[in-house]
Amino acid sequence: MIEFIQQPWSWYFSGFMIFVIMLMLLYWRKSFGFSANLRTICTIAGAGKKTKFFDFDWRTQKWNLLFLVGSVIGGFISSQFLKDPATLKLSVETIADLKQIGFDFNGEMNPAELYSLSALKNPKIILILVCGGLLVGFGTRYAGGCTSGHAISGLSDLQIPSMIAVTGFFIGGLTMTHLIIPFIF
Amino acid sequence: MKTLKYIAAGILFGITMSKSEAISWFRIQEMFRFQSFHMYGIIGTAVCMGIIAVWLIKKFQIKDSTGQQIIFKEKEKSFTRYLIGGTIFGLGWALTGSCPGPMFVNLGYGYLSMLIVIAGSIAGTYIYGLVKDKIPH
Numbered sequence: 001m002i003e004f005i006q007q008p009w010s011w012y013f014s015g016f017m018i019f020v021i022m023l024m025l026l027y028w029r030k031s032f033g034f035s036a037n038l039r040t041i042c043t044i045a046g047a048g049k050k051t052k053f054f055d056f057d058w059r060t061q062k063w064n065l066l067f068l069v070g071s072v073i074g075g076f077i078s079s080q081f082l083k084d085p086a087t088l089k090l091s092v093e094t095i096a097d098l099k100q101i102g103f104d105f106n107g108e109m110n111p112a113e114l115y116s117l118s119a120l121k122n123p124k125i126i127l128i129l130v131c132g133g134l135l136v137g138f139g140t141r142y143a144g145g146c147t148s149g150h151a152i153s154g155l156s157d158l159q160i161p162s163m164i165a166v167t168g169f170f171i172g173g174l175t176m177t178h179l180i181i182p183f184i185f
Numbered sequence: 186m187k188t189l190k191y192i193a194a195g196i197l198f199g200i201t202m203s204k205s206e207a208i209s210w211f212r213i214q215e216m217f218r219f220q221s222f223h224m225y226g227i228i229g230t231a232v233c234m235g236i237i238a239v240w241l242i243k244k245f246q247i248k249d250s251t252g253q254q255i256i257f258k259e260k261e262k263s264f265t266r267y268l269i270g271g272t273i274f275g276l277g278w279a280l281t282g283s284c285p286g287p288m289f290v291n292l293g294y295g296y297l298s299m300l301i302v303i304a305g306s307i308a309g310t311y312i313y314g315l316v317k318d319k320i321p322h
Binding site: 005008009011012014015016017018019020021022023024025026027028029031034035037038039041042047051053054063064066067068069070071072073074075076077078079082088090091093094097098105109110111114115116117119120126128129130131132133134135136137138139140141142143144145146147148150151152153154155156157158159160161162164165166167168169170171172173174175176177178180181 | 188190191192193194195196197198199200201202203204205206207208209210211212213214215216217218220221222223224225226227228229230231232234235236238239242249250251253255257258259260261262263264266267268269270271272273274275276277278279280281282283284285286288289290291292293294295296297298299301302303304305306307308309310311312313314315317320
């Protein structure tokens with residue numbers, strides 16, 4: 001059993017599990033949308049006193065914060081107990097493309113060039129991580145949802161706004177990957 | 186119990202995101218370079234099954250755990266906010282390799298630098314709240 005879980009999961013099993021999580025939340029009368037937590041955190045920090053957007057009863061989102069806590073624990077369990085000893089099977093084209101812009105594929109989840117603690121000695125990397133986070137946080141609230149809220153929940157309900165948002169996700173993602181990343185690294 | 190079930194669902198989410206490698210910056214790069222079916226397969230499977238399930242839930246008026254009919258909130262009609270907001274989000278997603286969920290899963294996985302990305306995303310959300318009424322929706 002443990003060995004089965006330790007293998008990287010196939011795309012169809014992974015997709016099925018995301019579907020199961022969405023169904024669980026629907027059954028509990030909740031809507032799957034992770035980025036709402038970022039707004040809730042602002043509210044808990046007191047942002048509601050000055051800005052109307054954050055002035056809501058954050059307790060209605062308590063379940064989502066618990067889900068967030070669970071997701072951190074899930075990541076921890078995965079790296080400590082369920083990690084596959086083999087390296088990530090990234091496509092050879094991606095490995096070659098990334099090498100050209102200075103990223104060595106290390107077989108791990110994330111590149112050392114961005115996410116190792118020693119990379120933080122370079123102020124440019126800190127700036128990149130902060131700016132990336134700003135874009136995600138600003139964009140997700142502007143669009144009213146992230147990958148879970150729009151790409152999974154919204155598309156499942158065939159909602160036009162989610163289709164537009166996901167189109168935007170790709171316009172931004174393709175622009176960053178092909179036009180901006182080669183320029184900044 | 187109520188507390189535990191949401192934490193349990195989150196744990197399942199964290200494990201799924203990790204074991205599917207959807208939290209990987211490399212996988213997101215591969216996706217935006219169209220060099221593997223992997224990420225499309227994950228999202229595609231979830232959405233296809235989701236479409237069928239939502240259709241069935243509506244058709245048979247399936248009830249949730251509280252005994253009430255499951256309803257789906259219609260998102261507000263607009264074009265601008267979804268396209269511009271989505272594009273800004275996409276820029277950040279490709280750069281950091283993480284959307285909001287995977288940021289926290291990655292943190293648990295051991296990538297402590299994600300705290301910087303998370304701080305940035307909270308700040309970004311806060312800035313949106315400040316300028317919300319001044320930008321086109």
